[in-house]
Amino acid sequence: AQSVTQLDSHVSVSEGTPVLLRCNYSSSYSPSLFWYVQHPNKGLQLLLKYTSAATLVKGINGFEAEFKKSETSFHLTKPSAHMSDAAEYFCVVSIYGGSQGNLIFGKGTKLSVKP
Amino acid sequence: NAGVTQTPKFRILKIGQSMTLQCTQDMNHNYMYWYRQDPGMGLKLIYYSVGAGITDKGEVPNGYNVSRSTTEDFPLRLELAAPSQTSVYFCASSYRDPANYGYTFGSGTRLTVV
Secondary structure (H helix, E strand, C coil): CCEEEECCCEEEEECCCCEEECEEEECCCCEEEEEEEECCCCCEEEEEEECCCCCEEECHHHCEEEEECCCCEEEEEECCCCHHHCEEEEEEEEECCCCCCCCEECCCEEEEEEC | CCCEEEECCEEEECCCCCEEEEEEECCCCCEEEEEEECCCCCEEEEEEEEECCEEEECCCCCCEEECCCCCCECCEEECCCCHHHCEEEEEEEECCCHHHHCCEECCCEEEEEC
């Protein structure tokens, strides 16, 4: 069965410092992986996706994630946090060609950015 | 191009009342989904549809019903509202296999049952 685990429910960083949000996945197949961001009282927006091409994926707003099959991880990083990055982030896994065709969401990591 | 539109944005229901959450997309997407989001729990799939006339249950379907008579619309029906259905509901759509395309989300409906 497919699953995704976000290792931290809450991460707090200072503005200008690096961001690391951790995600591990479990899948019997070659997974597709996504990161979504949700700002307060808003819908979810796609940050980036991995679909078996390059293992280092670049997304919007300076975020990137690296797919590491040996570690079953897909951590999200950003070199320098901005106040506007404060939001909740969801790691998501799917099976390519899965019969249900739906995505499985992690429980989310809330990112706080201190001035 | 409006994307995925959900109405209403907010609603308060009394226990036992019924209501329909509306979801419309104008991107000609085949796949549509309903999720609920509870604090600290991520998103749970309620129902999904892979095309007009085809629907199936997700992880938490009890207390809900759906229909898909057109490609554009995917309404979610609550028949007898219960406090456990207090949540934020998101509709999403995808062109084809979401493993390749991901989802486009609506802005959500915040429902409170009292």
